[in-house]
Amino acid sequence: MASPFARAFAAAAVTHDNLAGETFTFQPQKHQTDRNAPKVDDPARPVKSGVKCPFGDSASRAGAGPFHQVGVQPERPGASTSRPYISLDLTRLPYLPRLGDLVLREETQTLYRIFEVLPSTPGFVRLTLNGT
Secondary structure, eight states, X not given: OOOHHHHHHHHHHHHHHHHHOEEEEXXXXXXXXXXXXOOEEOTTSOOEEEEEEOEEEOOOEETOSOTTSTTOOTTSTTOEEOOEEEEEEXXXXXXXXXXXXXXXXXXXXXXXXXXXXXXXXXXXXXEEEEEO
16 A cells, blocks of 8 residues: 555645646557568557646756766767657556657647656656657
C-alpha cells in the first residue's frame, strides 16, 4: 500500500502535468521483417493523441556523446549532448513507450523519436527525445 506521501505526490504530479504539460501524439513503431530496415507503424499499439506531458529542453550532459570517437573519453567532460525530454505519466498511455517510437509535439508540430526511456518517480518515466 502506498504511503500518504506517495499518494499526495502522485496527485500533485497529475495536477502539475495538467497545468504545465503540453499535448503530444504518440505514434508506436515496430521493426519490419528486416531489422536493418526503417521502423514502420505498429498496428498492435494504437496512435494516442492529446497526451499531456511536461516538456523540457535539458542542459548538456557531459560524457553523453559517442564514446567511440578518437580522443573522446566518457570519464572526462570532453563530449556533451543535450536532448529534449518529456515526463510521461504511464497511466496516460494504454501501452509502454519503446525506443524508436515517434512523439509529435502538437504545439510546434515537431516530430521526435524516443531515444531513452528512463525510470522516474513511481508511475512515471522520462523520455529523452531525438529530432527526426
